[in-house]
Amino acid sequence: MASDRNGLSIELQDRIAAVAHELADAARVETLKLFRSPGLRPDNKAVSGFDPVTEADRASERAMRGILGEKRPEDAILGEEYGAQPGESGLTWVLDPIDGTRAFMSGAPSWGVLIGVTDARGPVYGIIDQPHLDERFEGGFGRAALIGRGQHQPLATRRGIGLAQATLMSTYPEVGTPSQHAAFRRVAERVQLVRYGLDCYAYALLAAGHVDLVIEAGLQSYDVAAPIAVIEAAGGIVTDWRGGPAHDGGTILAAGSPELHAEALALLGRD
Structure with missing residues (x-):
């Protein structure tokens, strides 16, 4: 079975990417329910200072964990709100259900849902999803694309800049x-x-x-x-x-x- 330098078969890579997009879709539903909602009530996680968390953060991570429990039960999970869950496959799903909760609670569309997949060497695949703008940035397994607003565009960093x-x-x-x-x-x-x-x-x-x-x-x-x-x-x-x-x-x-x-x-x- 064909595989790339990550040691994962192309078929497995495709399955992981499909599950990651399913997670991002589920997180969109949960986060957009409360984004710019007058009913949003942040809690403070910090002992001192201010480290906000909202029900949208928690619901987003719960939804993603639910899918992983069904589709990828052998993988480990590390999430911001609900911590670490062991696995046995050598892969870990690293989840930030809302990165930028301060922006979220302020109504600014600069927050995002982060979905990473790592092995023993580090990240092998990731999604940065901005639900309000319908922008999904995907990278890994031979993919590098911005998907959204009915378009699919390649991603490439800017070169030749001092x-x-x-x-x-x-x-x-x-x-x-x-x-x-x-x-x-x-x-x-x-x-x-x-x-x-x-x-x-x-x-x-x-x-x-x-x-x-x-x-x-x-x-x-x-x-x-x-x-x-x-x-x-x-x-x-x-x-x-x-x-x-x-x-x-x-x-x-x-x-x-x-x-x-x-x-x-x-x-x-x-x-």
Whole structure:
């Protein structure tokens, strides 16, 4: 049976991708029920500060877990709201039912549903889905596409851009610890344009060739597994700030090309 470098048969890849789209469809139903709804009532998960969660987050993850229990019971699951569930296949579904809950509760369509599939080496497939805009960014298993609004367009990161011409995005202006913020500023001061606040949608724009860099800190695995798969499938590169694997979260440097990645990495890693 034919397989690719992931060691998964083409048939299995197709089945996994089909289930991932089924998950994204189910999450769309649950999230759109409450998006821009006057009845939305966020709860605060944080002991101190503000870390919101809504019933849309919980319902979205429950719906996806229900499908996985039926279609892929042998796989492990790691979700933001309901934690880890062991499996025996060597594959893990990494779910963020709403990445960008603050945007969601504010009515801004920059949040998304993240569905990643990982093996022992890291992400092999991912979906970034923006239900309100009907935009689904898919990457992995030989796929790299933006699907939505009746269209199916290939994804490709932007190449041939140096740091001085680059557009950089991050969710918060206050990136990470003071030392991490200082490192971020070294890059931000060298680029052409810096924009903030788009959560996972920034990674989707990078994969689509509209943004050149995304730099963040303090992330979790469920924040990055799907974006890594999508960006790498589109020709980009994602590492931590030392150039190592980023799929466990922490610091993230995503770039449209290896050359731009190297420029940014040299500044981030400088003492």
